Amino acid sequence: MKKTILILTLVLCGAALAAPASGRAAYDPIASGQTKLRFDKSFLALLKRNGATLRAAAGARLRAGSAIFPVSGGRFDPVSAKGFIEHDGALLFKRGGHELRLTSLQLKTTRRRAPYAAKLGGGQLKLAAAATLVVNRRGFGERMTVSTLRLSAKVATRLEKKLRLPNVFQAGQLLGDAVTTADPLTVSLRRAGEANLSLDPGFQAKLSALFVAVNPIFPAEHPGPFTLPIFGGTLAPDAGTGKIELSGALEFLQLGGGQVFWHDPSLDFAGHSLNAEAEVDPSPPYAGKLVALQIASTEGDSVSADPRAREIAVSGPSLALGSQMAAIFEDVFAKPQGRSGVFSAGEPVGRASFEAKGQ
Numbered sequence: 362m363k364k365t366i367l368i369l370t371l372v373l374c375g376a377a378l379a380a381p382a383s384g385r386a387a388y389d390p391i392a393s394g395q396t397k398l399r400f401d402k403s404f405l406a407l408l409k410r411n412g413a414t415l416r417a418a419a420g421a422r423l424r425a426g427s428a429i430f431p432v433s434g435g436r437f438d439p440v441s442a443k444g445f446i447e448h449d450g451a452l453l454f455k456r457g458g459h460e461l462r463l464t465s466l467q468l469k470t471t472r473r474r475a476p477y478a479a480k481l482g483g484g485q486l487k488l489a490a491a492a493t494l495v496v497n498r499r500g501f502g503e504r505m506t507v508s509t510l511r512l513s514a515k516v517a518t519r520l521e522k523k524l525r526l527p528n529v530f531q532a533g534q535l536l537g538d539a540v541t542t543a544d545p546l547t548v549s550l551r552r553a554g555e556a557n558l559s560l561d562p563g564f565q566a567k568l569s570a571l572f573v574a575v576n577p578i579f580p581a582e583h584p585g586p587f588t589l590p591i592f593g594g595t596l597a598p599d600a601g602t603g604k605i606e607l608s609g610a611l612e613f614l615q616l617g618g619g620q621v622f623w624h625d626p627s628l629d630f631a632g633h634s635l636n637a638e639a640e641v642d643p644s645p646p647y648a649g650k651l652v653a654l655q656i657a658s659t660e661g662d663s664v665s666a667d668p669r670a671r672e673i674a675v676s677g678p679s680l681a682l683g684s685q686m687a688a689i690f691e692d693v694f695a696k697p698q699g700r701s702g703v704f705s706a707g708e709p710v711g712r713a714s715f716e717a718k719g720q
Contacts, residue, residue, distance in 0.1 A: 387438060387720060389595075391446055392546035394432035394502065396466060398510075400537040402426070407534075411526050413456040419464070421450025428452050430466050432543055437470075437503055440720050442496040445469045446505075446543050454524060461523035468505060468541050470496060476507055477539065482523055487513045489536050500668025501598050501719060502544035510536040547595040547603045548671065548719035556607055556628070556715035559586040564682075564710050567703055571694045572616040578624075581609025589626065596717055600664040600675050602631040605717060610637075619647060619693040623656055628678075628713065633659050635680055635713070641689055655683040657710045671719035680710040 400415075405426055408414065417423040421430050430448040437444030448466040465480040466488075472478075477488040492509035514532035521530050560575065568575060577583045580590050589607040596603035605628040613621040623637035635657040641647040662678035682690075684706035695703040 387440070387549035388436040388444060389439065389545035389549055389720075390547060391432060391435040391437055391444075391543045394446070394541065394543035396430045396432070396446070396448060396468065396539055396541040397427050398430070398537060398539045399427040401535045404534065404536055407529070408454075411456070411524075411529055413454060413524055413526070416453040416455060417450065418453060419449060419451040421452055423452075432541075435468075435543065437543060437545070438720075439498060439503060442503075443471055445471075446541055454520060456524040456526065459524050461520060468507075470494060470505065475513070476505075477510070481516060481519045483519075486515045486519070488516055489513055490533070498671075499542060500544075501548055501666075501671060502542060505541040505543070507539045507541075510538055512536050545598075547597045548673070550591060550594050550596060550605070551718045551720055552591065552593055553718045554591045554716050555588045556591060556605065556713055557586040557588055558611075558680075558711055558713050560711040561680075561709040564708065568613065568694070571698055571700070571703070572618070573694050574614050574616070576612040576614060578610035578612055578622070581611065587611060591715060591717055592625070594627070594717075596630065596673055596719075598666045598668070598673060600630050600662060600673060604629045604631070605715065613690075613694070615694050615697070618697050619643065621689060621693055626656065628659065628715075630659075634683070635659060635710075639686070639689070641693060647693060654685050656686050657681055657683050658707075659713070672716060673719070674714075674716040676714040678713050680713060681707045682710050 415423060417428060421428060430450040433447050433449040435444060435446040446468040452463040454461040461482050463479050463481050467478050468476050470476060473494045475487045475490050476494050478485050479488050489510035489512050491507045495506045497504045512530060512532060512534040517530040517532050521527055577587055582588045589609045592606040592608040594604045594606040596605060607626045610622050610624040620642040622640040624640060626635055626637040628635055634655045636653050637656050639651040639654045641649060657680035659678040659680055663676050665674045687704040687706045690704040695701060
């Protein structure tokens with residue numbers, strides 16, 4: 362029995378050591394961008410000789426021998442350079458009364474030798490083979506350069522059948538090259554930096570009058586403002602949406618009375634709120650641990666972004682006390698002192714600021 366336990370322990374330890382340290386990939390949702398497919402002159406000449414033309418539709422554009430497709434979505438991990446990009450727009454190959462419609466263009470960086478696929482009058486097909494696929498960071502977004510695209514056999518056959526041009530298109534025929542640029546809706550954040558929380562003097566005075574001390578719980582600190590390390594989250598470059606996850610806690614402790622904790626707060630920029638796992642002690646008579654509560658609402662922040670450094674700085678969002686937390690503070694801190702109406706929803710709590718670093 363002891364031998365079996367020892368073997369099992371060694372197996373589990375080996376599996377833990379073999380597991381990747383980086384964990385799961387963090388994919389950023391893609392919001393905008395474009396793919397520019399530049400046709401080789403020989404391919405355009407082939408179309409012209411055989412009476413075929415190109416036309417763009419549904420948001421795509423044709424310009425100087427290139428088809429430009431707007432990016433509509435996808436997701437991308439900038440660390441591993443893996444992901445997919447989806448597009449709107451259509452490209453029409455026409456010859457007389459015959460037509461082949463190319464839609465639903467998609468780029469997958471995991472298929473380096475055939476990264477582009479599209480629907481051509483039916484199901485999705487590999488569009489072309491590629492010589493190289495190079496991914497470079499471009500601010501908060503990415504730039505993918507694909508060289509020497511050569512027509513796939515199935516696309517060549519589809520062109521011949523739909524345009525009634527037998528023996529004209531061939532597998533391996535030079536199609537051109539392409540460049541895709543993609544910008545994220547939100548950026549996945551690294552565990553780096555910290556958020557500062559400065560309490561409003563009026564709010565702090567109320568707490569002091571009720572003999573309530575505010576203490577940081579590690580890894581939060583109180584060197585001046587309260588600081589809480591950034592644990593992760595996602596954030597739009599303009600801070601219009603996303604959530605910053607913080608680690609540590611703040612303890613509100615009344616001398617000889619109750620305690621209120623704000624564990625692992627988060628700033629929700631879509632919901633304009635500061636949220637936390639609250640705890641109200643002693644329990645009983647108080648509630649103990651509570652589900653995530655809105656501690657305060659936020660407004661009036663100032664945002665600056667450095668795309669090259671992939672950093673987003675937010676300063677000065679004012680925090681206004683949430684209704685549930687105002688009621689908790691009244692019950693735990695004011696009532697035992699024979700006071701009422703001390704705390705109210707919407708009163709200033711303080712201000713927050715941070716500098717977050719994207720992956």
